[in-house]
Amino acid sequence: MTEPTGFLFPRSPEGRADIIAAPPWHYSGTWLTVEYRTNPDNVRALLPPQLGLDEDDPGRVAMVFADWQSCTDGGEELLDPVQSQYSEAFLAVKATYGGKIYTRIAYIWVDRDFSLGRGIHMGYPKKFGSIYQTRPFPYGPAPRIAPDNRFGASLASYDRRIAEARITLREQAETGPTVNVHPLLHSRLLRSIEKGQPDSLDELITHGPIRAEGSKPWLADAELRLFDSPVEELANVKVDEVLGGYYQQLGTVWDGGTLLSPRLSSEDHAS
């Protein structure tokens, strides 16, 4: 007897119906980043207790707007681009664990279900949002990737705008963003279906791209505004000082990660 197949769900006889096919996953995309400093207490409040704050500028965080095309091996999804294109926006913070520094995505919004499905596997806490980002273009009024060119980005959740950014490119540099550059340290969490029972899943995982290519980052002047919403807490990670804007085009491949801690129960946290 055969079994329905698939990577996440639904599992189906042919495996075509799955919300997301098995990795490796290939990505082409753009990161429009604004790094800023908030009170480190705001970062601390986003981290589970077993993680620590980075000692070096612990309040430095990054708001990133990303515009993606993704696919599996062979790239068939790129030719039916409704299966390939999506946008996302996320808040990246730094965290330490076992003496190492990691990047942790505290909040993230995407606009397509296949991306949310990948997030379930990768430990990204994805919700839906409406995300826009100016695209560079070689002709007409849209910006070139060149000095003094300007790009904007916005994020809305539940019909309310909650973030908007504007950057002005200055110059390409050898070094760029400093927050969303470490291996990711994410949680995969699921409550028990039974009330009062221990969580069914509480994993701490790490991963990152197995390959990446891209341009040297552009440095940019940047503005960032966060707006309150009854269903979001992003604005509580208040912008005290904008530290830099960055613009990067990149290609990456993702193909799994490492389980750091298989079952961090609440009891473990308290130690």
Place this chain on the structure above:
Amino acid sequence: MTEPTGFLFPRSPEGRADIIAAPPWHYSGTWLTVEYRTNPDNVRALLPPQLGLDEDDPGRVAMVFADWQSCTDGGEELLDPVQSQYSEAFLAVKATYGGKIYTRIAYIWVDRDFSLGRGIHMGYPKKFGSIYQTRPFPYGPAPRIAPDNRFGASLASYDRRIAEARITLREQAETGPTVNVHPLLHSRLLRSIEKGQPDSLDELITHGPIRAEGSKPWLADAELRLFDSPVEELANVKVDEVLGGYYQQLGTVWDGGTLLSPRLSSEDHAS
């Protein structure tokens, strides 16, 4: 030190940012159901091996279109209805396990992220779709809930229509649908973040509403058409014979379930 709180994700300092708040979850909604008979092999192919086919009419399945308003205790989401309203469509089949009969949702599409988030917890294999259903209304051309009144419904996934139904109400009856009536038997599955390692989560769970109210079901004449798509397998559950249409308005409360089998590894399946 406090910890970010929440039910699913993201966990946040105040717990407001969560894609879905903790149950109990309260629902008001409508089910437009078409039951039909397919080759039982099509049902068998949707079930994991440890589940069995119902001996009584094993090929009887139900395509259900649902129009919901949901909320937590207190009902605050109903007053900001972007937090409350959603539509879904699903294929329900029957399955047996441990000598009992269950309903299993093999495929399901929803149109809002909070519903997809609840599905992660409840073991519904939710993807996004565009779902429409005629709404009854007491004035003007929209149908009344009365004999000879007609309702339509449709489902699209990835910009392709994959199902449409039409029903004509006939009479209210003591008995109604027979497929989507048993306790749900769902799986919660998650691959390991590490390739080649055992799954991180492979649970068999059961649950159902803790309270339900509603009208007696309406029986209806029904038509159902399924359409193929490169990213769906619904049409493979071919409509051999339409067995009945049903229309029900209901209110339910959900508050958790029971873990039947905590870790059904692939090895267990083979026995």
Place this chain on the structure above:
Amino acid sequence: MTEPTGFLFPRSPEGRADIIAAPPWHYSGTWLTVEYRTNPDNVRALLPPQLGLDEDDPGRVAMVFADWQSCTDGGEELLDPVQSQYSEAFLAVKATYGGKIYTRIAYIWVDRDFSLGRGIHMGYPKKFGSIYQTRPFPYGPAPRIAPDNRFGASLASYDRRIAEARITLREQAETGPTVNVHPLLHSRLLRSIEKGQPDSLDELITHGPIRAEGSKPWLADAELRLFDSPVEELANVKVDEVLGGYYQQLGTVWDGGTLLSPRLSSEDHAS
């Protein structure tokens, strides 16, 4: 030689492709209304010069959230409800012309193209928005149409929330709203394709339903909040005092109107 046919556009060989079929148009729907008083100067600023302010409470306006199902004769669109269902939100003001009092929709947002197409014909200045409204329901947590039951509504435009309302039903009454009750006085305007030339179209029209049925209106306690946006001016029609909330279910038929003034050129306006 035959000609492409249709009511608005595109005209096509069979006339099926039209964004909107010819009237009569039939509607079933709900109006959630909040009437409020603003400075009459805010109303005056919304009216073309040839229209006057109502002398009786000239600053009384209505913000209305509507949830519709519409169709042509025969009702076929109701059975493919993606062709039938839409929501809208609008600001209604009073205006006088030729000694009579009219209702004028100053701003209106809808969420489907067929509704926007009808607006082009009917002189509604429709833009797209995201509109939600609590729906009454006989079971579960959603409200009944009964005293003390609460309904909410919201409007977003260009990813920014710009209006939200909440009402609590009190009692059914013989009289209800007083703003959105007069014949409509709308403009149909189109600039010349040639710069600097007189407008191609500048009509003042009036119309209203040819038939209407519905319940007696419910009176309600009401709250209304308007929010600013760089691409909207609704919030400039400031809420000085909420005057009443109303809830009505209705069915109407629309089948054309009357041309009051075929060509109001800018010169005519100045007299």
Place this chain on the structure above:
Amino acid sequence: MTEPTGFLFPRSPEGRADIIAAPPWHYSGTWLTVEYRTNPDNVRALLPPQLGLDEDDPGRVAMVFADWQSCTDGGEELLDPVQSQYSEAFLAVKATYGGKIYTRIAYIWVDRDFSLGRGIHMGYPKKFGSIYQTRPFPYGPAPRIAPDNRFGASLASYDRRIAEARITLREQAETGPTVNVHPLLHSRLLRSIEKGQPDSLDELITHGPIRAEGSKPWLADAELRLFDSPVEELANVKVDEVLGGYYQQLGTVWDGGTLLSPRLSSEDHAS
């Protein structure tokens, strides 16, 4: 007394609320074109009687998928890209009038209201659709603009896919598409609000960009599939032979046009 201002609608005190600001309109975008031959009768059936068929290959038409960023002078919309980005798909045919050859857009779908608003002014018969197109990218799996690279595109209307195309770039050429290259010949049509009365507007207009820049076109191998829908007639313009695929990036400026025939009444058509 001041008057509400604006270019199309709504007219408002500050003119900010307008669905579309006054031209000039600046565009950056991409055209993915598939030219094909259909029976010339299918083209004839799309043209009003006063227009003629091009004698040179009268059945040659073009299905075009376009991905745009647009703005007014100053480019402010580009920095709030929800005001700037949209996609469209259209069927272009050739038509003659007064001894000259023109391009006429017979069907067109867009995904944002500001684009539909511009279409009302420019005589494009725009409806809403869901349009996707592969985007070129310098890194990762997305295609480069280079030989053998592949791009796909799709169009859905009312939750049904109605067109999809795939092209493989071959070489850059001096000459490219031949259909969507002439001045546009469009109609601006509006029925009277009064039933049985002459149309309020029936203009034949022509226009084109006042400036354009772009790359030499890429020639491509192409596939195109059209699908039927109860609310569309695109598939009736049957693909008998694919004649060529093309890929172009361009920048244009539009700033008005010329009125060819101010009032083509139905009576005029019959002559």
